[in-house]
Amino acid sequence: MEGEAEQGQDIIVELVNRIRILESKYTLMSERLLVVNQNMIEHHKQLTKEIKVNEGVVRDLKNDLEKVKNILKHLSEEAANFSRKDEVKLLEKYIKLWNPLNFVTDSDVKNIVQRELRRIEEGRLEPVPAPKAPEQPVQKKEVKMNA
Numbered sequence: 552m553e554g555e556a557e558q559g560q561d562i563i564v565e566l567v568n569r570i571r572i573l574e575s576k577y578t579l580m581s582e583r584l585l586v587v588n589q590n591m592i593e594h595h596k597q598l599t600k601e602i603k604v605n606e607g608v609v610r611d612l613k614n615d616l617e618k619v620k621n622i623l624k625h626l627s628e629e630a631a632n633f634s635r636k637d638e639v640k641l642l643e644k645y646i647k648l649w650n651p652l653n654f655v656t657d658s659d660v661k662n663i664v665q666r667e668l669r670r671i672e673e674g675r676l677e678p679v680p681a682p683k684a685p686e687q688p689v690q691k692k693e694v695k696m697n698a
Contacts, residue, residue, distance in 0.1 A: 634642075
């Protein structure tokens with residue numbers, strides 16, 4: 552009987568040791584699970600913050616895009632008011648035809664009228680030639696328009 556009692560005691564000691572090992576493994580697994588849960592919570596908080604920041608960035612980008620759309624709309628409306636190439640060519644043709652460099656200024660007309668009044672007062676009937684203004688070379692510039 553003693554052998555059986557010893558054998559029973561050995562079995563109980565073996566079972567107690569196995570239970571202790573299982574308890575330590577269970578405790579270690581619980582601690583690891585707690586760490587994993589805490590890491591997941593921290594990661595979730597960080598992701599939530601990043602999502603809020605990204606939502607703000609997307610909102611700003613949408614506002615900027617809307618501003619760009621408005622500017623482009625305004626520019627296209629303004630572009631409709633620009634002159635076309637053929638209209639500019641027509642104006643250029645008329646300006647060359649009229650040659651505005653030969654127009655008379657107000658001071659030229661006053662000088663001519665005063666000269667003619669003096670001639671009449673002096674009793675001369677023949678017209679007095681107008682003094683010629685010193686001619687300045689006219690520089691012609693070509694205007695190139697892209698259509």
